Amino acid sequence: MKILVIGGGMAGLTYAVIACKNGYDVTVAESNSRVGKKISVTGNGKCNIGNARVSPACFNGGAIVKRVLDSVPVAEYTRFLNSCGIFLYSDNEGRMYPLSDSAANVVDCLRYQIVKFGGKLLTDATVSGLSKTKEGYTANIRGKYCDFDKVVLACGGRSQASVDVRNLVPSELLTPMVPSLVPVRIKYMDPTLNGLRARARVSLWDGDRLLGGSDGEVQFKEYGLSGICVLDLSALIARREVKRQSGEYRFVLDVAPFLEEWSLEEIVYSRLRAGEKDKLFYGILHNKLAEHVVRRAGKDANSTQIAHTAKNLEFLFDKLLDWSMSQVTAGGISERGVSAETLQMPNGVVAIGEILNVDGICGGNNLYFAAASAIYTFSRAEREKAFSLS
Numbered sequence: 001m002k003i004l005v006i007g008g009g010m011a012g013l014t015y016a017v018i019a020c021k022n023g024y025d026v027t028v029a030e031s032n033s034r035v036g037k038k039i040s041v042t043g044n045g046k047c048n049i050g051n052a053r054v055s056p057a058c059f060n061g062g063a064i065v066k067r068v069l070d071s072v073p074v075a076e077y078t079r080f081l082n083s084c085g086i087f088l089y090s091d092n093e094g095r096m097y098p099l100s101d102s103a104a105n106v107v108d109c110l111r112y113q114i115v116k117f118g119g120k121l122l123t124d125a126t127v128s129g130l131s132k133t134k135e136g137y138t139a140n141i142r143g144k145y146c147d148f149d150k151v152v153l154a155c156g157g158r159s160q161a162s163v164d165v166r167n168l169v170p171s172e173l174l175t176p177m178v179p180s181l182v183p184v185r186i187k188y189m190d191p192t193l194n195g196l197r198a199r200a201r202v203s204l205w206d207g208d209r210l211l212g213g214s215d216g217e218v219q220f221k222e223y224g225l226s227g228i229c230v231l232d233l234s235a236l237i238a239r240r241e242v243k244r245q246s247g248e249y250r251f252v253l254d255v256a257p258f259l260e261e262w263s264l265e266e267i268v269y270s271r272l273r274a275g276e277k278d279k280l281f282y283g284i285l286h287n288k289l290a291e292h293v294v295r296r297a298g299k300d301a302n303s304t305q306i307a308h309t310a311k312n313l314e315f316l317f318d319k320l321l322d323w324s325m326s327q328v329t330a331g332g333i334s335e336r337g338v339s340a341e342t343l344q345m346p347n348g349v350v351a352i353g354e355i356l357n358v359d360g361i362c363g364g365n366n367l368y369f370a371a372a373s374a375i376y377t378f379s380r381a382e383r384e385k386a387f388s389l390s
């Protein structure tokens with residue numbers, strides 16, 4: 001069987017490895033000059049390839065995620081990676097990395113497997129058209145028409161993409177697509193905070209409704225907020241935008257998360273009494289952040305108000321930043337656009353990876369889903385055969 005895999009990212013390469021090892025005639029067409037470009041930038045170049053604690057709760061929900069994760073648990077994914085020569089360790093938050101600590105090395109391993117088992121890798125090869133024929137499909141690759149028995153669409157999302165991934169998907173199957181895991185622009189951002197980093201407990205509100213919370217390091221930018229905890233919360237806004245829901249969003253930061261409010265208030269109170277107004281947060285907050293808190297609390301604020309401000313620092317959401325800053329795409333081919341059993345669209349093309357309307361929070365979940373959705377489409381026997389070859 002002649003198979004065309006459109007896209008040489010985590011999903012496409014995983015699919016190609018297993019298909020090659022099962023003796024299929026596989027061609028991967030990748031529009032970039034090299035495969036695995038996005039894999040190479042994950043985990044700051046170390047490749048955060050999965051998460052040992054992955055669960056449907058890490059994603060935007062839906063039946064497909066659950067089915068894929070049930071079918072491809074961590075042990076199964078690990079077997080796949082091991083069979084490609086990729087061995088793993090996990091950190092204390094479950095984030096999985098290759099022993100090489102090198103994303104480039106992961107791409108090398110996957111690429112080597114494909115070549116070793118007879119697959120073809122075409123780079124600078126954008127697939128610009130696809131049509132169904134009586135026998136299979138005709139694809140336009142680099143302006144040349146080529147026939148295939150089966151097509152797998154692994155073209156990824158719009159985040160940092162060099163081609164418009166919507167071109168090959170019938171528009172009625174697509175939801176709106178929105179940048180996710182992305183920094184946020186804040187209204188009236190205080191420029192003096194630019195460049196600061198602070199540990200915080202961050203919560204996201206829509207009016208009076210709490211949408212979610214996350215702990216971690218917040219990065220203050222001249223435009224707004226970033227950092228993993230902010231990116232994770234951006235996903236909640238992005239998923240709502242996919243459903244065309246808007247909101248009056250605000251990020252509320254507890255910038256002294258390790259102190260109870262009453263305890264912070266006591267410290268501030270005693271320092272105020274000692275006439276140390278300019279030293280209220282010494283040893284607790286960065287000076288610039290402390291000045292910001294005091295300013296926000298107001299000129300004549302008392303210890304209660306100042307401590308409360310530090311524990312509830314509000315930032316008004318303006319908008320999500322654009323595709324060039326986003327790590328993942330919210331939206332894509334809708335659940336109704338593919339069969340949950342086969343991930344086939346009505347035209348028979350199999351869709352895997354980020355082009356599906358599945359997005360996960362930071363920590364390896366998105367690479368995991370990209371690969372797991374590819375593995376999911378193979379039978380037990382095909383998987384066993386592939387995993388036994390290295």
Ligand SMILES: Cc1cc2nc3c(=O)[nH]c(=O)nc-3n(C[C@H](O)[C@H](O)[C@H](O)COP(=O)(O)OP(=O)(O)OC[C@H]3O[C@@H](n4cnc5c(N)ncnc54)[C@H](O)[C@@H]3O)c2cc1C
Pocket residue numbers: 006007008009010011012029030031032036037038039041042043044047048049050125126127128154155156157159160162163164165168326327328352353354355363364365366367368370
């Ligand atoms: C900066 C950054 C950091 C990230 N960090 C992490 C992380 O630490 N952990 C994690 O799990 N996830 C991370 N992600 C997300 C993760 O990289 C993606 O979710 C994952 O790579 C998606 O895999 P994919 O194969 O579905 O799509 P992609 O990796 O996007 O691959 C799709 C490929 O298809 C190609 N293509 C598209 N259209 C065509 C066409 N018409 N013809 C030919 N080729 C085409 C594209 O060029 C692309 O190479 C990060 C993403 C970014 C941008």
